[in-house]
Amino acid sequence: MKIYLIILSLLLFLNCKRNENTSKKVIFYPSKENFKNSNSKQIVFDLNDDFFRIIKQVNNTYENDSIPYFLIKKRDTIIKIIPLRNDSGFILRRNFITLTKDSVFTFYEKYPVNKLKDVLQLNYENLGTKPYLAESPERTIVDIELSPFDNGHELMDCLNQLIHSYNELKNEYDKKMVGLKVVLSTPLTAPPPYEE
Numbered sequence: 001m002k003i004y005l006i007i008l009s010l011l012l013f014l015n016c017k018r019n020e021n022t023s024k025k026v027i028f029y030p031s032k033e034n035f036k037n038s039n040s041k042q043i044v045f046d047l048n049d050d051f052f053r054i055i056k057q058v059n060n061t062y063e064n065d066s067i068p069y070f071l072i073k074k075r076d077t078i079i080k081i082i083p084l085r086n087d088s089g090f091i092l093r094r095n096f097i098t099l100t101k102d103s104v105f106t107f108y109e110k111y112p113v114n115k116l117k118d119v120l121q122l123n124y125e126n127l128g129t130k131p132y133l134a135e136s137p138e139r140t141i142v143d144i145e146l147s148p149f150d151n152g153h154e155l156m157d158c159l160n161q162l163i164h165s166y167n168e169l170k171n172e173y174d175k176k177m178v179g180l181k182v183v184l185s186t187p188l189t190a191p192p193p194y195e196e
Contacts, residue, residue: 024078027079029081029082029181030181034179041069043061046152047153048152049151050150051149055184081180083144084183092139095135099158101150106122107132108132116161121169123140144183147186163180
């Protein structure tokens with residue numbers, strides 16, 4: 001009899017756990033269409049992994065003809081976000097919003113990180129009128145730029161801040177916004193001076 005009770009309670013526990021996972025809302029960034037490719041692969045990293053290692057893992061996934069994504073679990077939501085390939089040489093710099101741990105940069109100005117929603121709004125509403133902001137909402141890209149020695153904690157903080165700001169803006173507009181596009185990068189450093 002004890003065995004039956006143990007098995008029954010175990011089955012009930014597993015069923016509750018399964019129902020908990022299936023009842024969560026799943027949000028896709030940039031959009032659900034980007035995940036229709038069966039070659040998508042979750043990037044799993046330890047929060048103590050350095051940022052350079054995470055970027056390398058993303059790039060290796062692209063090189064293996066797969067599409068990398070991060071999975072973020074919240075209490076009632078699962079978020080899947082694809083970090084796009086950083087081919088910024090082919091994209092106008094004005095279309096980028098650079099997000100660091102403490103600041104947000106546009107093509108011409110620096111803002112504190114708590115102004116991220118406002119900067120997103122400026123770029124989404126620009127529609128090509130101001131030459132120093134994104135040409136259109138569809139071309140706006142957020143570049144998460146961290147030091148190679150930063151870790152997964154900093155990346156997750158930036159992603160959470162970005163997703164929160166984007167969703168606030170989306171709720172204010174009360175309409176479907178274009179997908180959230182994200183790339184990852186490290187700051188460019190100048191080479192050492194040439195010595196003869």
